[in-house]
Amino acid sequence: MIKVGVLGARGRMGAEVCRAVRDADDMELVAAVDQDDARDPLTGAEVVVDFTHPDAVMGNLEWCVGHGLHAVVGTTGFDAPRLDAVRSWLAADGASGNVIIAPNFGIGAVLMMHFAQKAAPFFDSVEIVETHHPKKADAPSGTARRTAELVAAARAEAGRAPSPDATTSGLDGARGADVDGVRVHAVRMSGAVAHQEVVLGGHGELLTVRHDSMDRTSFMPGVLLAVRRVPELDRLTIGIETLLGL
Numbered sequence: 001m002i003k004v005g006v007l008g009a010r011g012r013m014g015a016e017v018c019r020a021v022r023d024a025d026d027m028e029l030v031a032a033v034d035q036d037d038a039r040d041p042l043t044g045a046e047v048v049v050d051f052t053h054p055d056a057v058m059g060n061l062e063w064c065v066g067h068g069l070h071a072v073v074g075t076t077g078f079d080a081p082r083l084d085a086v087r088s089w090l091a092a093d094g095a096s097g098n099v100i101i102a103p104n105f106g107i108g109a110v111l112m113m114h115f116a117q118k119a120a121p122f123f124d125s126v127e128i129v130e131t132h133h134p135k136k137a138d139a140p141s142g143t144a145r146r147t148a149e150l151v152a153a154a155r156a157e158a159g160r161a162p163s164p165d166a167t168t169s170g171l172d173g174a175r176g177a178d179v180d181g182v183r184v185h186a187v188r189m190s191g192a193v194a195h196q197e198v199v200l201g202g203h204g205e206l207l208t209v210r211h212d213s214m215d216r217t218s219f220m221p222g223v224l225l226a227v228r229r230v231p232e233l234d235r236l237t238i239g240i241e242t243l244l245g246l
């Protein structure tokens with residue numbers, strides 16, 4: 001049995017993870033911790049899953065690495081300096097745990113990102129529209145940021161010029177956020193869970209790659225896969241693509 005602890009256990013995702021771990025035949029939920037709870041019960045876990053808040057996750061992760069625990073992190077808000085900090089903790093003398101940080105654990109969402117990355121070099125234009133529930137703290141979503149980075153890298157490698165855009169005047173924000181030269185638009189909508197469209201445009205045609213998470217159970221197969229595999233990974237892994245053989 002894999003002993004699992006959950007950080008953010010009373011949140012939307014954390015509560016779903018607790019359910020999924022309890023239902024898994026090969027896992028045991030040994031600690032369910034939320035804000036202001038002591039972290040000590042997590043020391044009985046082999047793998048800690050974090051779905052908390054971008055402001056909280058770095059402190060949690062440093063603590064997990066310092067205690068030799070493997071960590072599966074779904075919390076968003078990771079940029080290059082944050083990832084460098086995690087790498088430095090993992091490289092410290094005596095550090096023994098591995099960490100996987102994934103902006104999206106939905107299998108369909110990972111495939112959507114992969115398909116967008118594959119398509120990106122073939123089109124003149126690409127923009128991303130993400131739609132989430134209005135209680136989401138960060139914008140754009142971690143998934144949209146990561147998709148933009150992957151799409152931008154694929155286009156740069158193929159020698160693609162930036163998406164054409166003749167805008168010379170406009171209201172702030174009208175053209176979305178610029179992530180590595182890719183425009184990202186964030187919609188916050190009651191009734192939504194997590195949705196993303198990558199729109200690609202070329203000669204007389206548009207291709208839309210779309211994914212919808214209708215329910216937070218959509219993330220659980222990916223979370224459980226990461227919990228099972230994190231002990232055999234090499235220090236820091238970004239995304240679950242490699243776990244899926246992509």
Ligand SMILES: NC(=O)C1=CN([C@@H]2O[C@H](COP(=O)(O)OP(=O)(O)OC[C@H]3O[C@@H](n4cnc5c(N)ncnc54)[C@H](O)[C@@H]3O)[C@@H](O)[C@H]2O)C=CC1
Nearest residue numbers: 008010011012013034035052056074075076102103104105
């Ligand atoms: N990677 C993925 O597939 C997914 C990632 N997310 C991300 O997960 C994060 C959480 O999302 P939700 O569950 O919707 O948020 P939420 O607000 O419902 O839950 C967060 C929970 O974390 C707790 N918390 C805050 N600080 C804490 C701390 N220092 N220690 C322990 N618990 C703490 C809060 O009290 C709350 O119960 C967000 O960053 C979100 O973007 C959400 C869905 C899927």
Ligand SMILES: O=C(O)C1=N[C@H](C(=O)O)C[C@H](O)C1
Nearest residue numbers: 076103104136141142143194
């Ligand atoms: O906050 C959410 O809900 C989600 N967050 C992640 C993100 O920011 O990409 C993953 C998914 O989109 C749901």
